[in-house]
Amino acid sequence: MKDFKQLIRGVPDFPKKGILFYDITTLLKNPLALREVLDTMASRYRDQKIDLVLGVESRGFIFAPTLACQLGAGFVPVRKPGKLPSETIQVTYDLEYGKDTLELHKDAINKGQRVLVVDDLLATGGTAAAVTQLIRRLGGEVVGLAFLVELEFLNGRKKLAGYDVFSLLQYQE
Numbered sequence: 295m296k297d298f299k300q301l302i303r304g305v306p307d308f309p310k311k312g313i314l315f316y317d318i319t320t321l322l323k324n325p326l327a328l329r330e331v332l333d334t335m336a337s338r339y340r341d342q343k344i345d346l347v348l349g350v351e352s353r354g355f356i357f358a359p360t361l362a363c364q365l366g367a368g369f370v371p372v373r374k375p376g377k378l379p380s381e382t383i384q385v386t387y388d389l390e391y392g393k394d395t396l397e398l399h400k401d402a403i404n405k406g407q408r409v410l411v412v413d414d415l416l417a418t419g420g421t422a423a424a425v426t427q428l429i430r431r432l433g434g435e436v437v438g439l440a441f442l443v444e445l446e447f448l449n450g451r452k453k454l455a456g457y458d459v460f461s462l463l464q465y466q467e
Contacts, residue, residue: 419450
């Protein structure tokens with residue numbers, strides 16, 4: 295399985311007019327593609343001594359727990375406000391089409407823990423940059439950020455300067 299892009303469908307005007315949504319659910323239902331995506335991501339970080347894999351709500355939850363298991367690490371969810379049951383810290387940030395807020399349990403990361411951030415898509419970089427802020431506030435070390443898809447034309451990597459950023463698939467527009 296080499297061309298994952300053939301398995302991703304573009305949905306115009308979602309979630310709002312003018313946005314082309316890259317729907318990965320069509321890739322996820324292909325067992326060979328899903329396995330190869332997960333194995334490729336895991337192999338990149340296997341020797342990085344990852345303590346925790348943070349999955350960003352909601353599609354990051356698809357990849358992060360499996361990667362955590364493959365890497366011998368724990369899994370931590372980053373959620374929308376009001377979804378986590380214990381005391382949290384939060385950050386509000388800009389999206390390509392509005393604003394959003396994410397939360398993380400205050401005790402999710404111990405000082406010095408090595409953390410890998412996983413999400414399905416890197417667009418403007420706002421979500422990923424916000425997650426790195428949460429990790430740093432708790433004293434964690436961001437080892438890398440891994441994405442299935444990167445929309446290069448939105449220049450999200452600029453907001454992540456200084457971090458190791460990996461994307462399996464890149465779109466030019």
